[in-house]
Amino acid sequence: MKKSKFSLLLVLTLVFSLFLSACSGSKDTSGDKEKGESASNVKQEIKMLDTSEIPTMDTSLAEGSTSFTYIANVGEGLYRLNKDHKPAPALADGKPKISEDKKVFTFKLREAKWSNGDPVTAEDFVFAWQRAIDPNTASPYGPYMMNGKIKGANEITEAGAANKEYDLNTLGIKALDEKTLEVTLEQPFVYWEDLFAFPTFYPQNKKFVEEKGKAYASNAGNLLYNGPFKLTKWEGTAATDWVLEKNEDYWDAKNVKLEKISVNVVKDSNSAVNAFEAGETDMTGLLSSDIVPEYEGDDRMVSWLEPTVFWLKMNQQNKALKNVNIRKAIAQGFNKKDLASSILNNGSIPANYFVPKDFVEFDGKDFREKNGDLIKYDVKAAKEAWEKGLKELGVDKLEIRYLGGDTEAAKKTDSYMKNQLEKNLPGLTVKLESVPFSVRLERDNSQDYDLQFAGWGPDYGDAISFTDLWLTGGGSNRMDYSNPKYDELVKKAQTEYATKPKENWEAQQEAEKIMLEDAGVAPVYQRAANILLNPNVKGLAIYNYGPDYGFKWVEVKGE
Incomplete structure (x- = not known):
């Protein structure tokens, strides 16, 4: 998806209220300190x-x-x-x-x-x-x-x-x-x-x-x-x-x-800002990274860290991406910290996970505390996995299609990813395909891509909104990832442990660990807006x- 966001998880009973309450990352623009009165x-x-x-x-x-x-x-x-x-x-x-x-x-x-x-x-x-x-x-x-x-x-x-x-x-x-x-x-x-x-x-x-x-x-x-x-x-x-x-x-x-x-x-942030400053609009879309620093401290800029994580989806219908070592090489082969600080430069943070931080808590602890970072940037490990994967495939080079967006910000991110992967994985050619969001959704649904830069914001206040994405044959999987142990853990979280907070969390945390050990996706960053x-x-x-x-x-x- 989506793009998207989170509030406190409401619950059926007082006991349930301990279960997966979301941290308050949401913003609103109302409040007791508003200046000015409405007038007829x-x-x-x-x-x-x-x-x-x-x-x-x-x-x-x-x-x-x-x-x-x-x-x-x-x-x-x-x-x-x-x-x-x-x-x-x-x-x-x-x-x-x-x-x-x-x-x-x-x-x-x-x-x-x-x-x-x-x-x-x-x-x-x-x-x-x-x-x-x-x-x-x-x-x-x-x-x-x-x-x-x-x-x-x-x-x-x-x-x-x-x-x-x-x-x-x-x-x-x-x-x-x-x-x-x-x-x-x-x-x-x-x-x-x-x-x-x-x-x-x-x-x-x-x-x-x-x-x-x-x-x-x-x-x-x-x-x-x-x-x-x-x-x-x-x-x-x-x-x-x-x-x-x-x-x-x-x-x-x-x-x-x-x-x-x-x-x-308006897809270009500079054009959006010009319209805002000229009084032609009251609200812009999300700002690109080069503009955010200009408005630091300006009360007209509203900022928040979303529980939205972006990653590279790796379509295993592609024979090369079916190989776990090729996936591990890609997942470790780009500098996500540099991307967040230099390219995005908008408050977004590197993601070494797919369940976001500061999203849900249980017993006073964030979901991330146990698993922490699961798949980091590591050029040496990436090259070793790449060479091993190429050998297993019997080839010395690969060309992979990369499905990205057509906005200014998307093109910058996608160009950076292409540069990083081609530089760190010798023999890889990344073919960028920049398309409108609606087209990307169509191609995602038909699995017409190799790599796809995609993001996910939760649909409800529970970590299961992320972990159930990758169930075998799941409606949002659309990349042919499958691991029976992962399926077992997530399904237990959905059923047997649905009202047992401790067991539920442990099952989902273990599932996340398994999926990223498989390099099912390559996490990139958690978005600030x-x-x-x-x-x-x-x-x-x-x-x-x-x-x-x-x-x-x-x-x-x-x-």
Whole structure:
């Protein structure tokens, strides 16, 4: 993915509250020390820049934080992340009734409308969840988010993969009546509120989706909205500008101050900064490293360390990358500290792990404390592994395709990685392929790459949001990594140890160690984020998981 973010993990009981609570890395721009008062003559409108187009607005097909950000602001599910970065009831009318075995949840829905006037019903949730898990939909996130969590999801996914018949009605979700929804879990887990706040679990209006057919979600006019805002302008995935306006039919519209958000795509940070300084925009996208030092100490720059880790994915459909020594050589063959300090230069830190630091804690200790650094830059070890791998393959040189991004920052990072790998691994030629984010997602889904520079931000407040990425055949694996011991440990964490914090952590920490001993991925860095924000724009929520930003509480203040 994603791109993304984290808050405190909410829990079912006091005991569960000890389990995997996220460190507070999130930022918001509200607070008691705001200067200036809102005034009737202050337009409640903002202009902002983004660094990429929206790949999709279909909740069943979305998989990147750009999509999730806008979906989360025009839509809503049972829960939403609130301005304090915690999941809170949204379309759910208060807390659900939970069965004694903690598997069956009964939600009452509040009165809410779609933008066409239809009521939001329990059946809208049933339709959306079934559509996301249906193999015919080919949802990248439906199986990932539901398998092992929602009863019946695994069986549907496995039947689809085997070209066998399946019944979507066996998924653990039922509409008991128009306003009563029953959800059955595969087994209890503590992060269910985070899960139900995620856009994959938002409802869809069955009649509307089926009437639109292939045109559904293709542009603003082929979407329905039930959240704080509506897309009043968006011409599809190639659009480089779009507009969100307040949804007057939203059930909580009285608490939405902002009337309009105008968005333009600007991929070059210098152009974004020039627009900001000229007063043409109130908010930039993420700043590139060469700009960040210029704004040190400037209260217009908002900075935070994300629980987002970037790595090189190594597609084992490539015979050379199937070789563990070639993977180890690549994983140890670039100076990530130099990359973080000299190329990125934005507060990002080297990553010798794939579960981020300062993300989740148990018993007062960070997840990273036990495993620490697992795979470091080491030219000598990299060259030894490289020579051994080449010998095992019976070759003396390799050419490997490298799939990267098309933004200014991505191109700098990718050029650095190419230079490092070719310099430190004699006989290696790295062929850079710079593509837009939406294209990279398509090629990732079809595994059309050798090396891919990719990142992942968590989807809920639990380390399992990282460790379950690399399960054999997993929906987000898409590089053919497989280790039976790894699978066993992660599945135990998901099931047998789901409510046993100590055992859960030990299993996940051991799994991380195994995967990086295999050099399944090559960790690069943990990202720091920096944006420029007009000081008069207050209440912007910046999230650690799911969507990047929440605009529901934004208000423009006077000078």
